[in-house]
Amino acid sequence: MVMNWNIHELTAMRAFSQNLGLQFRHDGLLNPRIDGYASPIDKLQLPDEQLAAIDLENSTFRKRLQDGVCSTLNDRPPATGDDQIYTCGAGMVTFNVDPYGRLQLCQLARRSFFDLQANSFVNGWIGFLSKIRSCSRSKSSACDHCTLLSHCLGCPGASELEHGDPEKPVARFCRLTHVRMQRLLGDIPGHLPDASCCLKQNAI
Ligand code: SF4
Structure with a gap:
């Protein structure tokens, strides 16, 4: 930087x-x-x-x-x-996981998250992130x-x-x-x- x-x-x-x-x-x-x-x-x-x-x-x-x-x-x-x-690659080719095991769209968009300690990555990737990406x-x-x-x-x-x-x-x-x-x-x-x-x- x-x-x-x-x-x-x-x-x-x-x-x-x-x-x-x-x-x-x-x-x-x-x-x-x-x-x-x-x-x-x-x-x-x-x-x-x-x-x-x-x-x-x-x-x-x-x-x-x-x-x-x-x-x-x-x-x-x-x-x-x-x-x-979202028209970038976030949630489509990239993702972010924070130190608490929360799956997020990217390093900046962290407010919505999916708990990977309680759920599978596949469910987060296919369900959760796809749903955010589809928001108009x-x-x-x-x-x-x-x-x-x-x-x-x-x-x-x-x-x-x-x-x-x-x-x-x-x-x-x-x-x-x-x-x-x-x-x-x-x-x-x-x-x-x-x-x-x-x-x-x-x-x-
Ligand atoms: S913030 Fe919006 S209006 Fe400003 S340059 Fe970017 S796309 Fe254009």
């Missing part, structure tokens, strides 16, 4: 990994603790511009993002009203029609940690998505660099 406290060590950390012949990947997106406590984030999270610049320094990542954006930016279909909340969105927000959705840094798990509601977007991830994409592509039709276009609609 790269943050205000260790940003001065990023170059050295990269070099250290390279010297070991290992790949290096940083992550600058901070989430609250699993009990929801979030107060250090405003001190630790790097400013949006700085974080976007660091993320895009990696030419491979930049190219992959750019290629992906070009193929999806203009063709996001309008929301149908029955979109699933019940609220509308700017995300429903956002052309940046495929590249958004937010996710339902982060929203659950931040707001206790997997459907409520996280403002700082929305802002950072806009800053990053603006930096990558320049002006984006329908969007403003400060994310006010979407934040106003999301009322966050």
Whole structure:
């Protein structure tokens, strides 16, 4: 994790990994603790511009993002009203088990859990996690029609940690998505660099 406290060590950390012949990947997106406590984030999270610049320094990542954006930016279909909340791999290709034997969707989405001390993993995987994954969105927000959705840094798990509601977007991830994409592509039709276009609609 790269943050205000260790940003001065990023170059050295990269070099250290390279010297070991290992790949290096940083992550600058901070989430609250699993009990929801979030107060250090405003001190630790790097400013949006700085974080976007660091993320895009990696030419491979930049190219992959750019290629992906070009193929999806203009063709996001309008929301149908029955979109699933979880569209990532959580509960489909990955899961989380905490130290108390509770099966959860992912490391972030932990509020709903299945007790593996009393039940089998198969029942949790097939029954419990499938049921959560099949939940449809019940609220509308700017995300429903956002052309940046495929590249958004937010996710339902982060929203659950931040707001206790997997459907409520996280403002700082929305802002950072806009800053990053603006930096990558320049002006984006329908969007403003400060994310006010979407934040106003999301009322966050
Ligand atoms: S959080 Fe913001 S950038 Fe992400 S999908 Fe929603 S509106 Fe778009």
